Amino acid sequence: MFGTGGTASVWLTARTSDDIPVDTSRVPAREAAEDELSKPMYHENDPNLLQRAMDRFWEWIGDLFNSVAGSGVTSPVGLAVIALIVAALGAALWWRLGTPRRTTRPKDALFESGPRGAAEHRANAEEHAAAERWNQAVQERMRAVVRSLEERTVLDPRPGRTADEAAADAGRSLPEHAIALRAAARSFDDVTYGGRSADRGTYLRLRELDLGLENSKPQLSGATQGAAE
Numbered sequence: 001m002f003g004t005g006g007t008a009s010v011w012l013t014a015r016t017s018d019d020i021p022v023d024t025s026r027v028p029a030r031e032a033a034e035d036e037l038s039k040p041m042y043h044e045n046d047p048n049l050l051q052r053a054m055d056r057f058w059e060w061i062g063d064l065f066n067s068v069a070g071s072g073v074t075s076p077v078g079l080a081v082i083a084l085i086v087a088a089l090g091a092a093l094w095w096r097l098g099t100p101r102r103t104t105r106p107k108d109a110l111f112e113s114g115p116r117g118a119a120e121h122r123a124n125a126e127e128h129a130a131a132e133r134w135n136q137a138v139q140e141r142m143r144a145v146v147r148s149l150e151e152r153t154v155l156d157p158r159p160g161r162t163a164d165e166a167a168a169d170a171g172r173s174l175p176e177h178a179i180a181l182r183a184a185a186r187s188f189d190d191v192t193y194g195g196r197s198a199d200r201g202t203y204l205r206l207r208e209l210d211l212g213l214e215n216s217k218p219q220l221s222g223a224t225q226g227a228a229e
Contacts, residue, residue, distance in 0.1 A: 118148035134198040142188040163188040173218035
């Protein structure tokens with residue numbers, strides 16, 4: 001009696017619920033896709049702002065060169081335009097970076113300022129020692145040692161000389177003090193560049209070396225000794 005109508009009713013219900021496609025609006029779908037693509041995981045390898053700016057800049061330079069090459073102007077005019085562009089870029093870099101500065105002395109040079117006598121370095125060392133500023137006392141005493149050897153012509157004055165170089169040069173002329181000179185240079189380097197702290201004992205050993213060198217005589221080399229005889 002109602003078999004046919006019931007069957008049709010069930011078929012319509014199934015048709016309505018299963019076969020009719022869901023019509024999703026395009027705008028919400030696009031927004032959902034944009035939100036998904038905006039996540040950081042999709043942009044880990046993207047170039048940074050500076051890289052993008054440099055890429056745009058070089059693209060502009062390339063387009064400019066291409067326009068010059070295809071503009072039909074004579075070759076000298078094209079070369080002149082390129083030369084002007086290069087000059088402008090060089091001027092911009094010069095303005096941005098400034099004039100290059102030359103390094104006049106190594107960063108580890110023994111003497112930081114202009115020439116001072118050994119007596120002045122010794123006086124400064126004693127002042128630092130009296131105030132228990134042992135690092136500065138060691139530095140000034142080492143400078144006094146080297147300056148004294150230069151004043152006695154045991155060492156030739158050499159701008160930019162390091163403490164290690166001075167100790168090695170002096171040790172060849174004063175072999176009996178070579179070990180003490182190397183130790184003094186090492187102490188100077190430790191407090192100046194190694195971040196270490198000196199103490200009273202370190203300064204007193206360097207002071208003793210300085211006083212002992214005053215009465216030392218440089219050893220002549222074989223050639224120099226033969227000439228003297």
